Amino acid sequence: MSDVVAVERVTIPPTGACQGCAMVLISRHALDTLGRNSAVIIPASCGAWSGAMLIDRGPTQFPSAAAAASGVARGLKAAGHKNTNVVVIAGDGGTYDIGLQALSGAAERGERIIYICQNNQAYMNTGIQRSGATPRWAWTTTTPIGSVIQGKTVWPKSMPEIMEAHHIPLVATASIHNIPDYKRKIKLAQRLTTEEGKGLSYIEVLNTCPTGWRYSPEKMVAMARLAVETGFWPVYEVVEGKFKLNIKPKTLKPLKEFLQMQGRFRHLTDEQIAEMERWVHERWQRLLERDERGY
Numbered sequence: 627m628s629d630v631v632a633v634e635r636v637t638i639p640p641t642g643a644c645q646g647c648a649m650v651l652i653s654r655h656a657l658d659t660l661g662r663n664s665a666v667i668i669p670a671s672c673g674a675w676s677g678a679m680l681i682d683r684g685p686t687q688f689p690s691a692a693a694a695a696s697g698v699a700r701g702l703k704a705a706g707h708k709n710t711n712v713v714v715i716a717g718d719g720g721t722y723d724i725g726l727q728a729l730s731g732a733a734e735r736g737e738r739i740i741y742i743c744q745n746n747q748a749y750m751n752t753g754i755q756r757s758g759a760t761p762r763w764a765w766t767t768t769t770p771i772g773s774v775i776q777g778k779t780v781w782p783k784s785m786p787e788i789m790e791a792h793h794i795p796l797v798a799t800a801s802i803h804n805i806p807d808y809k810r811k812i813k814l815a816q817r818l819t820t821e822e823g824k825g826l827s828y829i830e831v832l833n834t835c836p837t838g839w840r841y842s843p844e845k846m847v848a849m850a851r852l853a854v855e856t857g858f859w860p861v862y863e864v865v866e867g868k869f870k871l872n873i874k875p876k877t878l879k880p881l882k883e884f885l886q887m888q889g890r891f892r893h894l895t896d897e898q899i900a901e902m903e904r905w906v907h908e909r910w911q912r913l914l915e916r917d918e919r920g921y
């Protein structure tokens with residue numbers, strides 16, 4: 627585990643991220659909401675570019691963010707700092723794939739960690755390779771468009787559902803087009819995890835990525851909004867077992883509107899778009915039913 631290094635500046639521009647990268651908003655709003663009494667762990671990922679910070683920040687090995695954060699949380703508690711937030715900001719590769727074992731263990735042990743997954747749906751930092759979060763048919767450098775395959779061949783995992791199976795106090799998804807909802811969830815995580823010590827909170831935010839998704843940077847917020855309005859990225863929370871859909875459009879917009887804005891889906895046929903829309907709508911229906919039941 628790397629040391630948590632005290633630095634002079636945090637969430638302060640400039641950042642080293644690409645223009646129009648949502649990850650900058652994800653980090654800034656989380657850390658500014660939690661305040662100075664926080665320590666942040668960032669494994670290898672685009673998060674490394676999220677900018678300077680006024681709180682302790684430690685880099686970790688790619689698979690071990692949750693293990694490193696467990697040690698930091700326990701060390702702080704032992705030193706009497708019971709109300710310091712310990713925050714992980716990891717990518718989807720570091721969460722869905724290589725960091726899953728450490729995260730699962732930390733969740734099961736009930737560690738006091740606020741875990742934020744900034745999901746840009748690929749291993750972006752090392753050049754856009756497919757991850758367990760990459761959508762089916764998306765172009766990446768390891769799922770090219772050719773005569774053998776046409777993008778990713780399988781559906782993505784449902785990481786929030788995997789985290790729900792750990793019976794942790796908070797599992798939530800969020801979108802950068804609705805910052806008040808995101809910040810409310812961060813505050814909720816602070817209360818449940820840091821203050822009440824009820825265990826690990828998991829918040830996953832769609833990280834719209836102009837570089838990997840192949841769209842123009844100024845469309846960042848529009849892209850995030852459309853992901854939610856088409857049902858591609860449902861925004862919900864599970865708080866101590868209680869389910870709530872936080873953004874509930876009366877009717878979903880056609881998925882095509884979202885897909886057509888991105889180069890990574892440019893090759894899709896009408897049949898593939900229709901199949902992906904069916905997948906999205908079936909999940910949406912299940913979430914509406916859960917919302918009705920409340921669990």
Ligand SMILES: Cc1ncc(C[n+]2csc(CCOP(=O)(O)OP(=O)(O)O)c2C)c(N)n1
Binds near residue numbers: 671688716717746748
């Ligand atoms: C064990 C190990 N394998 C591979 C790498 C190389 N590596 C560094 S960052 C990264 C991609 C991170 O992807 P993700 O977690 O999705 O975050 P993103 O860069 O997309 O924000 C990889 C493969 C590494 N640092 N350690």
Ligand code: SF4
Binds near residue numbers: 643649672
């Ligand atoms: S590759 Fe994507 S996620 Fe990474 S810094 Fe650039 S825009 Fe952000």
